[in-house]
Amino acid sequence: MSINVNFLKSTTDLIETSPEIKSFIYQQILDFDPFVTSETVILVLARDPHRIESETDSLEMTDDEKIEADKKRNLHRIAIILKENDSSIEAEAFHENIYEAIKLAKEKLVTELIEIQNEIENPTERLNAIQQAGNASQIH
Numbered sequence: 001m002s003i004n005v006n007f008l009k010s011t012t013d014l015i016e017t018s019p020e021i022k023s024f025i026y027q028q029i030l031d032f033d034p035f036v037t038s039e040t041v042i043l044v045l046a047r048d049p050h051r052i053e054s055e056t057d058s059l060e061m062t063d064d065e066k067i068e069a070d071k072k073r074n075l076h077r078i079a080i081i082l083k084e085n086d087s088s089i090e091a092e093a094f095h096e097n098i099y100e101a102i103k104l105a106k107e108k109l110v111t112e113l114i115e116i117q118n119e120i121e122n123p124t125e126r127l128n129a130i131q132q133a134g135n136a137s138q139i140h
Contacts, residue, residue, distance in 0.1 A: 011046035011076050014098055024099055028106045032082065035113045035130070041083045044102065049077040049094065076101040080109050087131035089113070 014021050029042050036042070050073050072094045078101040079092035091112060093104030113130065120129050 011078075011098065015044065015046055021098060021102075025102060028102055029080075031106060031110055032113075035110075035117070036082060037084065037127070039084050043079075043081040043083065044105075045079045045081065047077040047079055047092065049073050049075055078102050078105045080105045082109070082130075082134075084131065087134035089130060089134040 015025070025044050029044070032040075032042060075094040075096050076098045077092060077094050078098070079090055080102075081088055081090040089109070089112065091105050091108035093101050093108060095101035095104055112133075116129050116133060
């Protein structure tokens with residue numbers, strides 16, 4: 001059990017203490033500007049990669065999903081969450097390189113936001129759709 005705590009701590013420490021990673025995160029979240037308001041909170045979180053199976057019912061996982069989860073256990077697990085009022089939308093990514101994990105999570109979330117934006121023409125409807133997507137279920 002100490003392995004996963006140490007790995008999570010190392011990822012969290014990198015995010016919290018490395019000026020280079022902080023700068024990289026700031027650069028990445030600038031891509032969310034077209035999709036957020038002044039009320040939107042952007043969170044970048046390190047999650048424990050060893051908790052994948054406990055977050056999903058392992059009985060419902062296929063053998064391929066279990067193998068994939070095992071591969072992810074030694075990677076950085078980064079989630080980016082956009083929250084506004086009672087709504088949130090998120091994406092997460094895994095990678096051995098923390099910079100790539102951050103970039104992949106950002107790209108997944110931007111892709112989802114663009115898809116929502118393309119479905120909606122009216123800006124008010126666009127924000128409502130983003131809030132509904134966040135309320136319906138978390139997006140990974």
